[in-house]
Amino acid sequence: MSRQPYVCFSHGKESGPWGSKISAMADLARDRGLEVESIDYRGMDDPAARVAKLVAHCQPLQKPLVLVGSSMGGHVAAAASAQLPAVRGLFLIAPAFYMPGYEALTPTPRAARITIVHGWRDDVVPVDNSIRFAREQRAGLHLIDGDHRLTDHIFEINRFFDWFLDDV
Structure with missing residues (x-):
C-alpha cells in the first residue's frame, strides 16, 4: 500500500466536481505530490446514492484516503468514511449535518483526523451544526467570516487545508 494519501473531493448539491474551491485545494494537493480526484455527482440528489458512488470509487484503492467534502459533499465524505478502512482524514467545508428532518442521518465518521x-x-447550513458536530467528534473547527459558499475565502481554506495535510 502506498504511504501517500489519495485525496478525493465531494462537491455540494448545487455545485460541480471542479468548482473554484475544489480546484484550488486540488492544485495545493498536487503541488504536494498527492494524487487527487473529484467525483461527479451532478444529477444525483440522493445523499445515499452519492455515498455509494464514493465508496465504490475508493474501496478498490490500495492507498490511505483523505476525503474532502463541501456542504452535502461533507455529509457524503463523512458517511463514506464509516465504510472505508483507510481514511486518514476528513476535511469538511460547511458540512450539511443535523439538517431539519434529517438529523438522524448525520453520519458517525471514522477517520484519524477531522477538520x-x-x-x-x-x-444554508447553520454554523451551530458544525460546532455541535465538532464537539461530538472532537474535530478541529475553523470559523471564518463568510457565507455558505465561502468562495471569497479560498485562500484561508487552502491555508487550513495545507495545515491539515501536514498532519495526515
Missing part, C-alpha cells in the same frame, strides 16, 4: 471550516454567516 471543519464553516462560515459564521452561513444561511
Whole structure:
C-alpha cells in the first residue's frame, strides 16, 4: 500500500466536481505530490446514492484516503468514511449535518483526523451544526467570516487545508 494519501473531493448539491474551491485545494494537493480526484455527482440528489458512488470509487484503492467534502459533499465524505478502512482524514467545508428532518442521518465518521471550516454567516447550513458536530467528534473547527459558499475565502481554506495535510 502506498504511504501517500489519495485525496478525493465531494462537491455540494448545487455545485460541480471542479468548482473554484475544489480546484484550488486540488492544485495545493498536487503541488504536494498527492494524487487527487473529484467525483461527479451532478444529477444525483440522493445523499445515499452519492455515498455509494464514493465508496465504490475508493474501496478498490490500495492507498490511505483523505476525503474532502463541501456542504452535502461533507455529509457524503463523512458517511463514506464509516465504510472505508483507510481514511486518514476528513476535511469538511460547511458540512450539511443535523439538517431539519434529517438529523438522524448525520453520519458517525471514522477517520484519524477531522477538520471543519464553516462560515459564521452561513444561511444554508447553520454554523451551530458544525460546532455541535465538532464537539461530538472532537474535530478541529475553523470559523471564518463568510457565507455558505465561502468562495471569497479560498485562500484561508487552502491555508487550513495545507495545515491539515501536514498532519495526515
